[in-house]
Amino acid sequence: MTAISTAKSGSAGRRGVSPRQVLSYVGMAVVALYCLAPFYWMVVSAFRRPEDQFSNSPIPAPFSIKNFTAVFKHDVGFQRALLNSLIVAGTTTVLTLVVGTFTAYALARLDFRFKNLVLGVIVATSMFPTISLIVPLLHLFTNIGWINSYQSMIIPNLSFVLPLAVWNLNAFFRQMPFELEYAAMVDGCTRGQAFRKIIVPLAAPGVFTTAIIAFIAAWNEFMIALSMVNKKEMQTATVSISKFTGAYGFDQPFGTQMAAGVLVTVPLVIVVLILQRRIIAGLTSGGVK
Amino acid sequence: MTTTTAVPSAAAPVKKKQDVQGSGRLAAVLLSPTFLVLALVVGYPIIAALRESLYQKSQGLDANGFVVKGDKFVGLKNYTDIFTGVKSDAFWNAFWNTTFFTVTSVIIEVALGIAMALIMHRAFRGRAFVRASILVPWAIPTAVSALLWRWVFQADGVANAIIGQQVLWTTEGFHAKVAVIIADTWKTAPFVGLLALAGLQLIPAEVYEAAKVDGASAWRTFVKITLPLIKPVLLVAILFRLLDVLRMFDLPFILIGAHKDSVNTLSMLAYDEANNLRYGPAAAMATILFVYVAVAAYVFVKLLGADIIGEARSRKSGASKRAKKRARAAQEVTA
Numbered sequence: 001m002t003a004i005s006t007a008k009s010g011s012a013g014r015r016g017v018s019p020r021q022v023l024s025y026v027g028m029a030v031v032a033l034y035c036l037a038p039f040y041w042m043v044v045s046a047f048r049r050p051e052d053q054f055s056n057s058p059i060p061a062p063f064s065i066k067n068f069t070a071v072f073k074h075d076v077g078f079q080r081a082l083l084n085s086l087i088v089a090g091t092t093t094v095l096t097l098v099v100g101t102f103t104a105y106a107l108a109r110l111d112f113r114f115k116n117l118v119l120g121v122i123v124a125t126s127m128f129p130t131i132s133l134i135v136p137l138l139h140l141f142t143n144i145g146w147i148n149s150y151q152s153m154i155i156p157n158l159s160f161v162l163p164l165a166v167w168n169l170n171a172f173f174r175q176m177p178f179e180l181e182y183a184a185m186v187d188g189c190t191r192g193q194a195f196r197k198i199i200v201p202l203a204a205p206g207v208f209t210t211a212i213i214a215f216i217a218a219w220n221e222f223m224i225a226l227s228m229v230n231k232k233e234m235q236t237a238t239v240s241i242s243k244f245t246g247a248y249g250f251d252q253p254f255g256t257q258m259a260a261g262v263l264v265t266v267p268l269v270i271v272v273l274i275l276q277r278r279i280i281a282g283l284t285s286g287g288v289k
Numbered sequence: 290m291t292t293t294t295a296v297p298s299a300a301a302p303v304k305k306k307q308d309v310q311g312s313g314r315l316a317a318v319l320l321s322p323t324f325l326v327l328a329l330v331v332g333y334p335i336i337a338a339l340r341e342s343l344y345q346k347s348q349g350l351d352a353n354g355f356v357v358k359g360d361k362f363v364g365l366k367n368y369t370d371i372f373t374g375v376k377s378d379a380f381w382n383a384f385w386n387t388t389f390f391t392v393t394s395v396i397i398e399v400a401l402g403i404a405m406a407l408i409m410h411r412a413f414r415g416r417a418f419v420r421a422s423i424l425v426p427w428a429i430p431t432a433v434s435a436l437l438w439r440w441v442f443q444a445d446g447v448a449n450a451i452i453g454q455q456v457l458w459t460t461e462g463f464h465a466k467v468a469v470i471i472a473d474t475w476k477t478a479p480f481v482g483l484l485a486l487a488g489l490q491l492i493p494a495e496v497y498e499a500a501k502v503d504g505a506s507a508w509r510t511f512v513k514i515t516l517p518l519i520k521p522v523l524l525v526a527i528l529f530r531l532l533d534v535l536r537m538f539d540l541p542f543i544l545i546g547a548h549k550d551s552v553n554t555l556s557m558l559a560y561d562e563a564n565n566l567r568y569g570p571a572a573a574m575a576t577i578l579f580v581y582v583a584v585a586a587y588v589f590v591k592l593l594g595a596d597i598i599g600e601a602r603s604r605k606s607g608a609s610k611r612a613k614k615r616a617r618a619a620q621e622v623t624a
Contacts (some may be wrong), residue, residue: 035479041447102319110319122323139563251441272425
């Protein structure tokens with residue numbers, strides 16, 4: 001509804017300043033509130049005292065970090081879960097970039113037959129339902145004793161992170177000046193040298209952004225990590241949070257969970273905000289989540 | 290958005306050079322690692338699932354009275370069991386839940402996403418701030434957002450405090466579906482908004498000027514100009530959302546819980562079967578979901594002409610092409 005009224009005011013002309021501006025600001029405020037309010041509620045709830053957990057005041061009073069200390073209690077094992085997430089998401093990202101960069105380069109630069117088919121296949125693989133990969137892989141990993149191992153999470157993660165990365169990198173590579181590579185080859189570089197000395201440094205920002213997007217995708221993964229691991233020490237952060245048991249005797253320790261949620265999310269949010277322009281460019285050009 | 294022919298003019302001389310150097314072979318070398326990995330982590334499981342769905346675990350005694358464990362070929366029994374057997378109720382329930390979630394959340398998300406994009410597009414100042422805040426729901430892990438909404442939807446949580454009613458959101462019932470849809474919409478509508486905004490920014494201002502001169506109303510301008518011009522971007526966004534909701538798992542699993550009929554999706558059902566070591570039925574169910582997703586994608590691409598590849602190819606390929614595209618867009622509208 002806000003959109004329509006804003007659209008109307010927008011096409012009404014460029015001179016009518018103040019009502020349009022007011023409407024626009026109201027609309028923006030609504031969008032920002034929509035996006036941030038639930039997140040804000042998570043932060044507020046995390047900073048309440050556990051005994052105030054069900055308070056609905058918009059500001060935590062009195063302010064407390066007891067929920068955060070509860071997260072890091074030894075028996076919760078959250079430190080280990082964070083480390084596991086870091087290992088799984090980090091390895092997935094590195095593997096993905098190593099493999100995906102070459103493919104994206106080929107797709108962006110070279111002219112070859114079946115290119116559309118190749119692109120299509122890569123996009124299509126990222127759309128397969130995860131469960132149809134998990135069931136056979138779970139069976140396989142059980143048989144070869146890979147359950148509760150990092151590789152049992154990293155390898156299935158590649159199935160959706162790799163297409164995402166190739167797609168994003170491809171979009172970034174296409175933007176780069178073709179002529180430079182050509183000039184380098186005229187100057188006697190081989191194609192490999194042109195790639196290493198010209199393309200790689202130029203592509204670094206795109207690769208970095210793709211790394212962030214890939215890392216976030218792997219970090220946020222839940223279903224694979226849930227299926228492949230049944231030992232607490234190997235759980236990733238997302239699985240661990242969802243399985244927190246009450247430290248303060250409530251049915252579900254929401255305060256602790258919100259605090260853990262803040263810990264898992266805030267670093268991502270900060271990185272995303274710093275790199276927002278690049279990430280938005282990556283997301284919209286990739287068109288893939 | 291058929292941009293197959295729109296190769297940037299600068300590429301023409303380079304292309305000749307590439308052919309001389311044997312691009313095809315190089316491409317094969319560069320592509321092979323990705324395809325190897327995808328074959329292993331996607332191709333193999335899909336085929337293995339297909340094979341596994343024809344087997345059932347059998348446990349019995351052989352002629353000498355020893356316990357025999359192994360997989361027995363049962364043909365299509367797993368499938369017929371799912372469609373008509375004892376568990377068919379659970380399957381059809383999950384099937385309709387999945388479909389219901391997909392249709393409702395995609396419609397809501399697209400409507401909200403367009404609204405957000407329009408608001409941001411008309412913004413005077415503070416667009417950067419809103420764009421930044423839009424990325425927050427996207428960056429939050431689904432598992433964490435599910436917990437967050439579970440907390441919001443508690444019996445004495447803030448949602449009930451706001452509406453002033455006592456709804457037990459996370460118990461069985463239609464309200465559980467509503468809770469899932471709200472949570473899903475919150476996380477993904479901003480993403481649709483981002484894509485739609487990217488589409489809006491490709492529409493040249495002159496088009497709107499022309500519409501204004503012709504005296505078109507705001508609604509008519511929106512329906513006749515804005516929507517058709519952002520349609521390609523929207524179709525891609527819808528397709529991705531569609532396929533994403535069809536495989537929804539984390540959100541209902543954490544927000545409401547496992548084994549809840551109101552929100553059980555096909556992914557959750559298959560996961561449950563696999564978790565109970567009934568790999569055959571689980572694989573059959575996963576295969577059905579796979580076919581469902583594939584058919585949905587095919588129909589969407591064929592009927593509505595969602596051009597994913599073309600979209601990605603054309604969107605980010607330099608100023609010259611964008612200018613060309615604008616010219617074409619302007620032409621389409623004025624024509």
